[in-house]
Amino acid sequence: MTVNIDEKNLKQGVLGLVMALVEIIRDALKLQAIRRMEGGHLTEEEIERLGEALMDLDIAIEQIKEQQGVAETVKSVRDGLDDIVDDVINGMLNPEKWSEQAEEAEQAEQVVQRC
Amino acid sequence: MQKRETIETIINNMVTAPEEGRYVYCIADSAESVHLGKIGIDGNEVYTVPYKNICALVHKCNAEPYKSDDPEMVKSWVVSHDRVIETAWERWGTVLPINFDTIIKEVSASSAEQNLAAWLASEYDGLRNVLQRVNNKSEFGIQISWDPKGVAQQIIRTNTEIQKMESEIASESKGLAYMHRQKIEGLLKQEMESSADAYFREFFGRIKQLVDEIKIEKTKKAENGLQMILNVACLVERDKCQELGQALDSINNIDNLSVRFIGPWPPYSFVSRG
Numbered sequence: 001m002t003v004n005i006d007e008k009n010l011k012q013g014v015l016g017l018v019m020a021l022v023e024i025i026r027d028a029l030k031l032q033a034i035r036r037m038e039g040g041h042l043t044e045e046e047i048e049r050l051g052e053a054l055m056d057l058d059i060a061i062e063q064i065k066e067q068q069g070v071a072e073t074v075k076s077v078r079d080g081l082d083d084i085v086d087d088v089i090n091g092m093l094n095p096e097k098w099s100e101q102a103e104e105a106e107q108a109e110q111v112v113q114r115c
Numbered sequence: 116m117q118k119r120e121t122i123e124t125i126i127n128n129m130v131t132a133p134e135e136g137r138y139v140y141c142i143a144d145s146a147e148s149v150h151l152g153k154i155g156i157d158g159n160e161v162y163t164v165p166y167k168n169i170c171a172l173v174h175k176c177n178a179e180p181y182k183s184d185d186p187e188m189v190k191s192w193v194v195s196h197d198r199v200i201e202t203a204w205e206r207w208g209t210v211l212p213i214n215f216d217t218i219i220k221e222v223s224a225s226s227a228e229q230n231l232a233a234w235l236a237s238e239y240d241g242l243r244n245v246l247q248r249v250n251n252k253s254e255f256g257i258q259i260s261w262d263p264k265g266v267a268q269q270i271i272r273t274n275t276e277i278q279k280m281e282s283e284i285a286s287e288s289k290g291l292a293y294m295h296r297q298k299i300e301g302l303l304k305q306e307m308e309s310s311a312d313a314y315f316r317e318f319f320g321r322i323k324q325l326v327d328e329i330k331i332e333k334t335k336k337a338e339n340g341l342q343m344i345l346n347v348a349c350l351v352e353r354d355k356c357q358e359l360g361q362a363l364d365s366i367n368n369i370d371n372l373s374v375r376f377i378g379p380w381p382p383y384s385f386v387s388r389g
Contacts, residue, residue, distance in 0.1 A: 034298050051290030
């Protein structure tokens, strides 16, 4: 099999992936920051600095995505990851799914027996 | 799906010599021996092969699967396949659709048609049961979506905690305001998730009461910035359709919600359970 690598596509793909990871790390940082703020461990000045730093990060990420034209790639990487996580969590938490899966397994068994 | 795959496996196992074949579209609840005209794939003549009080809809073909690298070609085959199933469904009311590209071949001593009859005979009880189960019922797809922006506004309007924070933000310094805004966004997301969850449970319960069988499908991306919160396939008795339609209308009338009710179709999603 031949793999055709278009230099521009490769760059977009890698950069999109990197930016998606940066966004995910940023989101994790944000959650931590909010948690600490709510826990009362931070002074008002510290919250202010944290807020400004995160806001600058937001702006920088948006700028890079726009300049490099990778906004769509980043979105599709993140949507793809979200879908995977959704599937796993849905399978674990949704009781409707359990009965569905049990039913499917049962059907599969019946079909096997019939054959 | 398992059943269909099994049918294919049986069929593949039954055959060795790639010569004459019968392309099978579906099984219908009728003993009629009839030619339906050149409505099949590539304009092939479609006719029934009856066994007891059921029949298979087939066309004569070479025992070679329909294969093409041209997606348009494949698409037109699949459309023809579905159209035959729909024709049968309109004529006899109850059909079991069979997967695209299911072909029964001849084996040295026994012709394709004999093999088909043998398969119908060996599967008769199972097929009869499924036909009974889907008798006089149609499949419908129901997709409920909401407008996330509208829902968010509605939550902001009614949630006092969010309102209080919003009003405080106005007088705050940049960094502080940013952090509080993030907190509001988090709260809003939580509220929306629990709201979507509550809607799902409520609507699923309502729909379930009016249908014979229901299957949860994966929610897909809805168009126009809408977000799908429920996607189900259901098997509905003919005289229940109207009542179901009315129930869905009342959901459609709720602010920010929209319902897609599509069908009726032959019971594609409900023929796998024996």
